[in-house]
Amino acid sequence: MEWVSGIIFILGTLGLISAWRVLNWVWLKPKKLEKLLREQGLHGNSYRILVGDIKDLFKMEKEAKSKPMNLSDDIIPRVSPYIQKSIKIHGKNSFIWFGTKPRVTLTEPEQIKDVLNKISEFPKTNYKIFKLLASGLASYQGEKWSKHRKLINPAFHLEKLKIMTPAFLESCNDLIRKWEEVLSSDASCEIDIWPSLQNLASDAISRAAFGSSYEEGKRIFQLQREQAEHIIKLVTKSIIPLWMFLPAIVHKRMNEIDKDIKSSLKDIINKREKALKTGESTTNDLLSILLESNHKEIEENANNKNVGMSLDDVVEECKLFYFAGQETTSVLLVWTMILLSRYPDWQRRAREEVLQIFGNKKPDFDGLNNLKIVTMILYEVLRLYPPDSELWGDDAKMFNPERFSEGISKATNGRVSFFPFGWGPRICIGQNFSLIEAKMAMTMILQHFSFQLSPTYAHAPSASITLQPQYGAQIIIRKVET
Numbered sequence: 001m002e003w004v005s006g007i008i009f010i011l012g013t014l015g016l017i018s019a020w021r022v023l024n025w026v027w028l029k030p031k032k033l034e035k036l037l038r039e040q041g042l043h044g045n046s047y048r049i050l051v052g053d054i055k056d057l058f059k060m061e062k063e064a065k066s067k068p069m070n071l072s073d074d075i076i077p078r079v080s081p082y083i084q085k086s087i088k089i090h091g092k093n094s095f096i097w098f099g100t101k102p103r104v105t106l107t108e109p110e111q112i113k114d115v116l117n118k119i120s121e122f123p124k125t126n127y128k129i130f131k132l133l134a135s136g137l138a139s140y141q142g143e144k145w146s147k148h149r150k151l152i153n154p155a156f157h158l159e160k161l162k163i164m165t166p167a168f169l170e171s172c173n174d175l176i177r178k179w180e181e182v183l184s185s186d187a188s189c190e191i192d193i194w195p196s197l198q199n200l201a202s203d204a205i206s207r208a209a210f211g212s213s214y215e216e217g218k219r220i221f222q223l224q225r226e227q228a229e230h231i232i233k234l235v236t237k238s239i240i241p242l243w244m245f246l247p248a249i250v251h252k253r254m255n256e257i258d259k260d261i262k263s264s265l266k267d268i269i270n271k272r273e274k275a276l277k278t279g280e281s282t283t284n285d286l287l288s289i290l291l292e293s294n295h296k297e298i299e300e301n302a303n304n305k306n307v308g309m310s311l312d313d314v315v316e317e318c319k320l321f322y323f324a325g326q327e328t329t330s331v332l333l334v335w336t337m338i339l340l341s342r343y344p345d346w347q348r349r350a351r352e353e354v355l356q357i358f359g360n361k362k363p364d365f366d367g368l369n370n371l372k373i374v375t376m377i378l379y380e381v382l383r384l385y386p387p388d389s390e391l392w393g394d395d396a397k398m399f400n401p402e403r404f405s406e407g408i409s410k411a412t413n414g415r416v417s418f419f420p421f422g423w424g425p426r427i428c429i430g431q432n433f434s435l436i437e438a439k440m441a442m443t444m445i446l447q448h449f450s451f452q453l454s455p456t457y458a459h460a461p462s463a464s465i466t467l468q469p470q471y472g473a474q475i476i477i478r479k480v481e482t
Contacts, residue, residue: 026050030100037102043090045097052097057082061463065470068458071342073384074397075461107388109415116416117424124426129234132258133227136313136320137429149429151297151309152317155289156429161436162365163284167207168440169362175200175441176448179477187479190454192472193337197441198330204437205325209286209318210268220264224323227257228465265318269311286321290314329434331466333441334473336381339399341453341475346401350374351446351480358443368439374446376401378438379408382420385467391417449477 030047037044045053060081069078076084083105086096092107106112115122126139137148154160175196183189202221230250272287276295291314298308309317340347353373380401389396391412392403403411412418421428428434445451453475460470 026100030097030102033102037095037104042093042095042104044086044095044102045090047097047100047102050100052099052101053082053086054097054099057096057098060085065460065462068460068471071453071459072397073339073399075385079385079461079463079467109391109417112419113416113423116419116422116426119425129231132254133224133231134316134320134323136316138320138324145426147307148309148313148317151293152290152429154293155286156433158432160284160289161432164208164286164433165365165368165436165440167285168204168437169444171200171204171207172441172444174203176444179449180479183477183479188476190456190474190476193475193477194330194334194469194473197333197337198326200441201326201330201333201437204329205322207285208433208437209321209325211285211288220261220322221326223257223261224319227254227261228323228327230254230257232464261319262315265315266311269314269318287314287318290317324428324430325433327466329437331468332378332381332434332438334469335385335467336378336438336442337445337451337475338453338457338469338473339381339384340377341451343399344452346373346377346399347446347450350377350442351450354443354446358447360447363440363443365436368436368443371439371443372405373401374439374442375435376404378435378442379404379411379418383418385461388417391415446480448480450480451475451477 026049030052034044034047064078064081069075082096086094087105087107093105093111095102095104097103106115120142123141124139131139137145137152140148178196179189179191182191202218206221230253234250269287269291272291276288276291290309294308294314298305301307340350350373353371357367357370380399380403383392383403384397384399395403408418416423419427421431421434457474458471461467462470
């Protein structure tokens with residue numbers, strides 16, 4: 001009977017430990033964090049067990065997304081209504097509860113600078129579910145981040161990006177040709193440009209990163225888009241206690257997608273590795289440069305493979321290339337075209353600059369870097385969503401590229417109030433890649449078409465990992481006579 005008593009004692013002890021851990025997770029730790037935040041002068045709602053503010057947050061966002069908004073650049077009430085409400089009630093430096101975890105909202109440039117600059121004190125929060133979409137450099141910390149940053153950096157040097165410019169040109173040519181094919185007899189057409197720009201960015205990253213066309217890599221893009229949709233749905237349903245731990249068909253599908261993407265990428269990488277080992281001439285795409293950088297680092301350290309990236313590491317970086325390189329640039333382009341449709345004078349000024357520099361010739365790398373007005377416009381699009389009046393002045397919620405006429409530093413008065421690509425040591429490694437691609441696309445579109453909003457366009461900016469047009473972007477394009 002002693003062994004029975006022993007088992008009962010062990011089970012009882014384990015039960016008490018589990019109960020304590022649950023109690024700490026759902027109540028004690030959140031209440032301790034709330035006390036610490038309030039002692040630092042931060043304000044927010046009192047913690048509510050398990051759900052916190054998330055139920056109210058999703059309810060407000062669902063209501064805001066239920067209908068389009070007026071044609072305005074003041075999009076915060078639609079995109080982040082709960083954050084806006086929290087700041088109004090609790091002040092600029094406040095917090096909300098995302099389940100059992102508090103999230104602090106900062107609006108002061110100096111505080112933002114500290115967070116973005118002191119990466120060891122403010123590490124990135126990584127959620128396991130998002131790793132199914134993209135991991136790599138964007139999510140790593142410490143020594144692994146430093147190693148990957150060093151190995152990837154050569155692929156994004158300006159001289160390498162200059163070599164990739166023809167890949168952007170080829171992708172943009174395809175877009176222009178497809179739009180010209182759908183023009184009616186009066187050389188105009190209404191088109192939802194959002195899918196077209198997504199395909200453009202997908203094609204460009206595929207050519208520049210892997211030396212293949214969009215048609216060859218489109219399955220990976222489609223799978224990543226499906227993965228993103230699943231993640232958004234799961235995050236939305238996370239207001240249900242323990243939802244993320246429950247087995248479901250969608251979890252199984254997400255794991256299947258992840259395996260499929262990794263398998264496809266490993267095939268591409270292995271073929272490129274074999275080409276490098278046999279001494280075949282390599283292309284100047286991101287993957288080739290990354291693999292060469294990796295091999296060089298290993299050779300310089302007595303063939304110690306631990307100093308380089310493993311196959312799985314390279315796969316994760318490729319997933320990030322695909323997602324970050326496609327999603328972000330297409331979003332920048334779609335809002336640029338929407339805004340230039342609404343502000344035809346800036347569209348005219350941008351076209352005049354493009355024609356002055358390039359005429360009807362194909363854009364080149366050096367010419368793209370001489371585009372001042374187009375650059376100002378792109379910066380303003382990146383700034384506009386979302387703005388803060390106290391940092392940008394009374395016209396903060398208005399489209400005014402002129403504010404960047406003397407550069408970013410002058411426009412921000414040297415404060416950290418403009419960071420579309422992040423800031424500090426972890427600033428986006430691909431920012432020049434994205435801007436060159438965006439300049440190429442806008443240059444060629446302006447050379448060939450004028451455009452305006454269609455009467456069917458519904459203004460509905462929607463946060464879905466990135467800020468997207470919820471109902472598409474219906475634009476009327478017209479062939480430019482030159």
